[in-house]
Amino acid sequence: MGLPRIAVLTGAGVSAASGIPTFRDAAGGLWRQHRAEDLATPQAFARAPKLVWEFYDHRRQRIAGCRPNPAHAILAEMDTRLPDFTLVTQNIDGLHLQAGSRRVLHLHGNIWQIKCVFCDYRQENRQVPLSPLPPRCPECGDLLRPDVVWFGETLPWAELQQAARAFERADLALVVGTSAVVYPAAELPFYTRHRGGEILEFNTEATPLSPHATSWFGPSAETLPRWWAQFCAEQGLARG
Ligand code: BV8
Numbered sequence: 001m002g003l004p005r006i007a008v009l010t011g012a013g014v015s016a017a018s019g020i021p022t023f024r025d026a027a028g029g030l031w032r033q034h035r036a037e038d039l040a041t042p043q044a045f046a047r048a049p050k051l052v053w054e055f056y057d058h059r060r061q062r063i064a065g066c067r068p069n070p071a072h073a074i075l076a077e078m079d080t081r082l083p084d085f086t087l088v089t090q091n092i093d094g095l096h097l098q099a100g101s102r103r104v105l106h107l108h109g110n111i112w113q114i115k116c117v118f119c120d121y122r123q124e125n126r127q128v129p130l131s132p133l134p135p136r137c138p139e140c141g142d143l144l145r146p147d148v149v150w151f152g153e154t155l156p157w158a159e160l161q162q163a164a165r166a167f168e169r170a171d172l173a174l175v176v177g178t179s180a181v182v183y184p185a186a187e188l189p190f191y192t193r194h195r196g197g198e199i200l201e202f203n204t205e206a207t208p209l210s211p212h213a214t215s216w217f218g219p220s221a222e223t224l225p226r227w228w229a230q231f232c233a234e235q236g237l238a239r240g
């Protein structure tokens with residue numbers, strides 16, 4: 001029996017130790033009395049593009065100075081040590097790539113990418129602050145928007161299919177720092193279970209996934225490195 005096939009799903013909790021507030025906690029959840037869920041929608045953008053852009057520009061400014069933490073580093077190391085490893089993230093902060101993970105499936109987009117609402121203009125943009133808001137497309141003059149998946153929008157088809165296949169064939173699903181309430185991403189770990197695989201959950205609190213998983217409670221910047229050291233010892237993997 002070779003090394004187990006592993007699929008990982010991360011959420012905002014994996015970036016908490018990097019200083020980025022999670023999506024639903026107090027700091028990250030509310031901005032100028034607006035709930036994040038109410039601003040991350042096409043309807044909000046159609047109604048108030050400047051306000052939605054001020055929300056995203058605020059988050060870009062917060063994220064710009066943040067660095068990957070040990071949880072990101074372990075996931076990047078796993079990427080190099082395991083023959084069958086897939087990292088799927090709901091996060092839009094880009095910290096997995098910054099930590100050196102090469103193969104990352106971004107299901108909800110990337111806050112550092114902006115695209116035109118009309119033509120196919122799409123560009124990486126790391127300007128903080130961004131001004132003027134809302135930015136206009138240099139090609140057609142229409143509005144530019146963050147290249148992220150809003151509530152009610154479909155996820156990128158190719159990434160979702162690849163993620164589903166990875167969780168279907170995985171022996172082990174690691175679910176790190178997600179409240180496991182946003183679909184279809186939250187469905188993925190159940191694909192592993194349906195095929196007889198095991199789910200390990202790394203979170204500071206219980207979630208709807210917990211009854212179906214083995215939980216490592218605590219901050220993932222501590223629990224993930226601890227689990228990986230134990231896993232390497234069990235599998236006879238020399239540490240990188
Ligand atoms: C779609 C990008 C339809 C933007 C995001 C009713 C029932 C079921 C589903 C629905 C429903 N009503 C609507 C839906 C569908 C909806 C949905 O699931 N809603 C939920 C809220 C009920 N889903 C959608 O709309 C999706 N699209 O379904 O399309 C469709 C179908 C066909 C055709 C057309 C349309 C789109 C979903 C994507 C939305 N975009 N983000 C942005 O970020 O601004 S989702 C948003 O939530 C973030 O991306 C985030 O990644 C995601 C999940 O949140 P988490 O990452 O889990 O973060 P959260 O704060 O919630 O939790 C943090 C966790 O970390 C906690 O558990 C905490 O305990 C833990 N933690 C904290 N610190 C640590 C820690 N863990 C470890 N260590 C620590 N230190």
Ligand code: ZN
Nearest residue numbers: 116119137140
């Ligand atoms: Zn355009």
